[in-house]
Amino acid sequence: MTKIIKGICGVLTVMFLLASCMKSNDNSSSLYNDTAITGFSLGTLNRYLHTKSSTGADSVYKVSVSGSDYKFSIDHLAHRIFNPDSLPVGTDVSKVLCTVSALNNGSVYVEDLESEGVLLFYSDSLDFTVPRVFRVYSSDGSGYESYTVEVNVHQQESEQFVWTEHSKNSNLAALEDMKAVTINHQLMVFGLKDDKTVGYATVDGDNWETLSELTDKYAYFNMVTSNSVLYTLSNGKLIKSDDGIVWEEVADASNIVRLVAASYLEIFGLTSDGVLMALNTYTTEWTEDAFEAGADLSRLPNDHIAYICYPVEMTYYADYVLLAGISPAIDKMASVWRKIVEYDAQGEDDKWIYMERNDGNQLALPQLQKLVMMYYDKSILAWGINDNGLSPIYQSRDNGLIWKVNSRYKLPEEFNDGLACVFGAATDGTEIWLVGGDNGEVWTGHLNRLAWEKDK
Secondary structure, rough: OHHHHHEEEEHHHHHHHHHHHOOOOOOOOOOOOOOOEEEEEOOEEEEEEEEOOOOEEEEEEEEEEEEOOOEEEEEEOOOEOOOOOEOOOOOOOOOEOOOEEEHOOOEEEEOOOOOOOOEOOHHHHOOOOOOOOEEEEEOOOOOOOEEEEEEEEEOOOOEEEEEEEOOOOOHHHOOOOOOEEEEEEEEEEEEOOOOEEEEEOOHHHHHHHEEOOOOOOHHHHHOEEEEEEEEEOOEEEEEOOOOOOOEEEEEEOOOOEEEEEEOOOOOEEOOOOOOOEEEEOOOEEEEEEEEOEEEEEEEEOOOEEEEEEEEOOOOOOOOEEEEEEOOOOOOEEEEEEEEEEEEEOOOOOOOOEEEEOOOOOOOEOOOOEEEEEEEOOOOEEEEEEEEOOEOOOOOEEEEOOOEEEEOOOOOOHHHHHHOOOOOEEEEEEOOOEEEEEEEEEEEEEEEEHHHHHHHO
């Protein structure tokens, strides 16, 4: 009853004020028949966060959120008002003060949730757990417009990493070994089966396309990507493909025993005597690559090798290429090398540099079998197989020098029960793909914040 009386009083007040304005002899006032909501913002809100005490008991604490930091968009065609950047998870929007501005001093009211047709003053706190309808009356009282206001709140923590399991794939389960790459918005998994390289591609993780079979049993092992093109070795030749189906010969590679890395314009391969060679993708000739003066080439990795290529920040004209793996000249820790590839014609000669340590090998990337690396959220992630099975995920934020286990990134516990297994992994920058196991498991995982940014 109180709300109804309040609403009736509000409507009567609107009518009285509009009538008074229209009868006013004050010629300095102008009345208008058009109206619209021109601005909308929230006041200070409460956010409730969950934490654990030192004894492991759950507890909740409250922090303040400044509503003015979250801008609202006004769609005048659809008469819709909403915040594109959602409020953080845990924000209480059940009792919120808001500020509304209107065109030509129009009068604004909000429809009651419980009584149809009843209007309330919006100066009191409002419940925005559901969309609310606001009415804005023209200053001459000739009409009004209605706007639906939606206050969006994230339902997940932005920094939470979540995994999703997809349908198991029997073709993947049949592979003796595998390697995964992402290219042209697809995950491609290549592997060894019946002494041949076979491949499968998917966009959604559930539906797979069969790729062309290659007679070279180690072609899967040598897959690298450069400028959205696949490259591999097959029967002494360097071949390439845009789709994993049609392959064409690029250059002779009879002296290259394995491909180890690629940049935007170069393919890198090792010879049988451990010499690192490079081939520009616009040429057909391999050349011996350059190293920093005094580099100990015995430290070059020759087994369980992984690489990544990613842009150097603050420039469009250079990439980092990071190469890591096991070297017989180094004990316990991985051998990590870096090359900055400059595409500017005025750039300096690019040389490989060994990531020398001066901290007693503290926070070094350990030696891991089946090593994978990927560039994710402006950092490098790496993991593989150690003596206990699948290793934790290591993260480097300084281009491969210091590596730490980040508790945010964890492989799904259900993945092959954490045991050492045949697996492959790759990322498109938002989703991390994890495939393999004895039963053809397929997982995608992402940091919520990156997925939200992609969806905008």
